Amino acid sequence: MRFIVILFLTMFVAVQTAAAGGMAEALMVSKAHVRALPPASEVTSGYLTITNHGDEAVEIIGATSLVAEAVEFHEMSMHDGMMKMGRMDKVVAPAHGSLEFAPGGKHLMLTGLKHPLRAGETVIIELKLSDQSTLSIDAEVRDIRHQRQQGEKEHDGGHKSSHDH
Amino acid sequence: MPVKKLPDRSRAILAICLGLATGLVILTGCNQENRQGSTGGDTIGGDFTLDSTSGPVALQDFRGRAVLAYFGYTHCPDVCPTTLANVGAALDALDEAERAKVQGLFISVDPARDTVEVVKEYARYFHPGIIGLSGTKEAVKTVARDYQVYFNKFFDQDSEADDDYKMTHADHLFLIDGSGAVVDMMSHHTKPEDIVAAVRRQLR
Numbered sequence: 001m002r003f004i005v006i007l008f009l010t011m012f013v014a015v016q017t018a019a020a021g022g023m024a025e026a027l028m029v030s031k032a033h034v035r036a037l038p039p040a041s042e043v044t045s046g047y048l049t050i051t052n053h054g055d056e057a058v059e060i061i062g063a064t065s066l067v068a069e070a071v072e073f074h075e076m077s078m079h080d081g082m083m084k085m086g087r088m089d090k091v092v093a094p095a096h097g098s099l100e101f102a103p104g105g106k107h108l109m110l111t112g113l114k115h116p117l118r119a120g121e122t123v124i125i126e127l128k129l130s131d132q133s134t135l136s137i138d139a140e141v142r143d144i145r146h147q148r149q150q151g152e153k154e155h156d157g158g159h160k161s162s163h164d165h
Numbered sequence: 166m167p168v169k170k171l172p173d174r175s176r177a178i179l180a181i182c183l184g185l186a187t188g189l190v191i192l193t194g195c196n197q198e199n200r201q202g203s204t205g206g207d208t209i210g211g212d213f214t215l216d217s218t219s220g221p222v223a224l225q226d227f228r229g230r231a232v233l234a235y236f237g238y239t240h241c242p243d244v245c246p247t248t249l250a251n252v253g254a255a256l257d258a259l260d261e262a263e264r265a266k267v268q269g270l271f272i273s274v275d276p277a278r279d280t281v282e283v284v285k286e287y288a289r290y291f292h293p294g295i296i297g298l299s300g301t302k303e304a305v306k307t308v309a310r311d312y313q314v315y316f317n318k319f320f321d322q323d324s325e326a327d328d329d330y331k332m333t334h335a336d337h338l339f340l341i342d343g344s345g346a347v348v349d350m351m352s353h354h355t356k357p358e359d360i361v362a363a364v365r366r367q368l369r
Contacts, residue, residue: 104244
């Protein structure tokens with residue numbers, strides 16, 4: 001029974017990866033990670049860099065994850081010393097360019113976490129592109145305490161559609 | 166045409182007078198609002214008392230110590246954790262004797278969702294030397310006004326849930342000296358080593 005379940009899961013993953021054709025082909029994801037935050041926190045943020053090697057700009061129109069009720073694109077901006085978090089309906093990875101989600105700028109906001117995320121865990125985030133193809137990302141959950149020692153920004157934790165952690 | 170110009174000049178003088186008067190009123194207003202402030206000249210800061218899981222906590226409790234006070238809220242996953250992690254790293258970088266003279270405070274500007282239990286757990290996660298504070302809406306508003314940490318909440322238009330809102334707020338990490346006066350304002354951009362340097366200047 002267990003074997004069959006694993007077999008089905010494997011097939012499911014294979015189908016998902018296959019579905020990541022279309023526009024997703026041109027994209028490469030790096031530095032994907034999600035923050036481990038205090039258990040009291042029902043939200044967290046995710047960061048990644050999407051590099052588009054294609055000749056066309058790619059629109060990313062949504063994101064989902066099994067660990068959260070919703071995943072939104074947010075951007076922080078400053079107006080007269082006030083921080084403002086704005087939600088974006090879509091984000092664009094420019095042709096032969098990159099789209100960066102980094103602390104203090106754009107971030108993925110994961111709301112309604114199903115369980116507190118622990119450092120070392122891997123969270124799968126699905127990005128939905130405008131041609132309806134999807135891009136599956138493995139994002140490592142990172143503890144941001146003592147970030148200087150761990151080098152939050154230097155690590156390269158995410159790989160496009162890989163499940164070999 | 167001197168006759169025509171005179172009223173213009175008068176009007177200009179009147180405008181300047183009005184401007185000065187308005188400025189004076191605003192300045193006076195600020196001073197009154199900060200009547201609790203322990204230093205006469207400062208317009209930002211002042212004593213306050215808020216709630217924690219162990220009862221009321223007042224800024225006055227930390228006289229003689231440097232205080233790192235950050236205003237934020239737990240539903241803020243980007244900037245607030247960055248700042249608190251930096252404060253935590255800064256506290257870790259201090260030696261034991263120095264750390265004994267520094268207190269970290271995390272003050273929630275979202276008391277509706279951030280109970281004292283929630284802010285305690287949240288603040289402790291980043292460093293045991295950070296106390297989480299919350300309070301009534303009025304109490305938090307007063308402290309935020311004294312520190313000029315303007316905040317407001319706005320609702321997600323797509324959502325009908327009452328508690329589904331986001332906040333905007335000023336991003337300030339305050340360094341308060343042993344007399345209760347604000348001596349430095351930092352932000353989420355301030356690196357742990359710079360926080361350490363600012364704290365050490367106060368401890369000297």
